[in-house]
Amino acid sequence: HCAKRFQISPLHTLEGKFTENRGKTVKILTQGGEMLELCYELRTPFVMSVVANQILSFKRYEVSWVHRRAVGHSIPYRFLQGDFDIIGGASPIPEAEIVKVTLDVGAHFYDPKAIIIRLNHSKLAEAVCSWAGVPQERRQNVAEFFSSTLVQYWPNKADRKSQWSLIRGQLLQDLRLSEEVVEKLHKADQRFCGSADQVLARLRGTLFYDKSACKALDEISAFLKCLRIWSIEEHITIDVLMPPSECYYTDLFFQIYVKEGNPGSSSHEKLLAIGGRYDWLIEQAWDRTYKSKPPGAVGVSIALEKFLPNSPSSDIGFPRIEPSISVLVCSKGGGGLLNERMELVAELWEANIKAQFVPQEDPSLQEQYEYASDHDIKCLVFITEAGVSQTELVKVRHLDAKREKEVKREELVKFLSDAICLQFKNPTIWS
Structure with a gap:
């Protein structure tokens, strides 16, 4: 795909614009009294380089360790992550290539038929919240709640359906939503989460009055059309209640899973990668004095350790291509x-x-x-x-x-x- 490696420093100072994940980062105090962070994720440092150099078209990849703060005084968690990003291009072509890359990587380790895609669009999720009547000030809390509960289960599967009695109670009592709003959210889960072709038609029929939602549905349809050109059309699920995995995914975003389990037995889904469009992240850092407009950007983060038969050792090397x-x-x-x-x-x-x-x-x-x-x-x-x-x-x-x-x-x-x-x-x- 002609991507070039962009190497991320494993340590950096606490300076920077984006601090949403500050509480989860691993901090190190040097003997000189300087506070440093271990690399938490691979995208933000790349974005800062794109902005500093006014890059308008680029493909990059990186493979590196990322770190997460552990509970208490335990040793920090460490994960091997791979990122692939496309700067520039007209949506949804870069999104389709990002998914194509991820599926091609996955096909080397898993049965391609077992790899499944779950997608959503931030404007569509917002429109569904408006349709359901979720108050603006509670939408972030609802998204966080769904992220830790409902989204753990696959749409239309029995285990997700069985969770709704518990979820209903928490939405009513903890988040103080009205009975009518909760009922509409349940209806959204039943009607607007599932096979892409079926769900798109239902969403168009329900949200026809919302211009922003219709635009999002058009973008999803165009994205699916691009995937079909590359024979990627099966196992694509729309989940309008799935919040973005990162705060900077502000348009189309997705998660890619592999179904595991023996034939005839119950299966479960293992998360392999998350990705989406993050124009917002570029725009926030773009200097207004630049003559050029900020480019669009799409990326995916792949949990590489889930592709390897054993956990890689600390001295794993990355051969020069x-x-x-x-x-x-x-x-x-x-x-x-x-x-x-x-x-x-x-x-x-x-x-x-x-x-x-x-x-x-x-x-x-x-x-x-x-x-x-x-x-x-x-x-x-x-x-x-x-x-x-x-x-x-x-x-x-x-x-x-x-x-x-x-x-x-x-x-x-x-x-x-x-x-x-x-x-x-x-x-x-x-x-």
């Missing part, structure tokens, strides 16, 4: 040919070829060349409407070699694999 040639899949005409670009880039990923495409629906030729220049990509593959529907040919162009060749679509992977091995330097590949 040697640089290799990257390919940019481009379009000429045809309204951007987004579906075809996404299908082709997925084929290249499957063949272990580093590839990407401009994450916009209809980028101009100039925008695609600028993207190649900004990301130091020398090999471009062009698809055209005629090539898709008639000739079944694509054009491969190498900018440094100043050579190009038309290749049959079905032979492209082999051609690129051979050419990359030769660094595109052998003249015979162009004949």
Whole structure:
């Protein structure tokens, strides 16, 4: 996916704008009297670098330990975490690629059919709260309550349904919601949480009057459409009562699980990754004096230890990935040919070829060349409407070699694999 590693310092000072998780961080006092924090999460330091350098388009990954404060004087908890982020691009294309990356990682360790996605949208969650009549001042408390109770169970499963008698009592007594509001929240759980296709239709019928909710539903539909291009359409559940895992996910957000259990027996879901769009985090830190507008941003955090058969040792190493040639899949005409670009880039990923495409629906030729220049990509593959529907040919162009060749679509992977091995330097590949 052409991401570059952004290494996070394991220690940093207490300075910074974002302090929401301060109470959970592990603090260390140096001999000189300076208070430091162990790395709590991998995203905020990256965001601060994006802002400081005014980065508008970037893909990054990081693998590192994160730490959590333990109860009392116990040794702090430590987890191995992997982050993948995309800066820039038009929603929901980056969101779809983030999910694609996570599922591809998961497929190396689990049965792909056992991996399931649960998603929500912050504006949709807000609209459902308004529909149910939850007072504005109590919505945060309700979200925190659902996060620790209801969301622990999968929508429409018996164990979640069985919890509602207990949840109802707590909503009435502890959170002091009215009987009518609690009944509507229960109805939302029954009707608006479940299979994406069924739930979207019900939500549109109920929230048709709410422009913000309709926009959120359109964004979810577009996101699902992108996933279908990559054959990701099963096991997607919408849960409108699921709050975001991090406070900075302010649009579409998701959790990815794996179903565990023997066939015929009851199964449970193990959380593998959380992610979503965090434009808000960039906007909060963006200097208003910058000429450029803050870019959009999407990311996922993966619990890597849940993919490993045994807990990794403390001296785990991360091998250096040697640089290799990257390919940019481009379009000429045809309204951007987004579906075809996404299908082709997925084929290249499957063949272990580093590839990407401009994450916009209809980028101009100039925008695609600028993207190649900004990301130091020398090999471009062009698809055209005629090539898709008639000739079944694509054009491969190498900018440094100043050579190009038309290749049959079905032979492209082999051609690129051979050419990359030769660094595109052998003249015979162009004949």
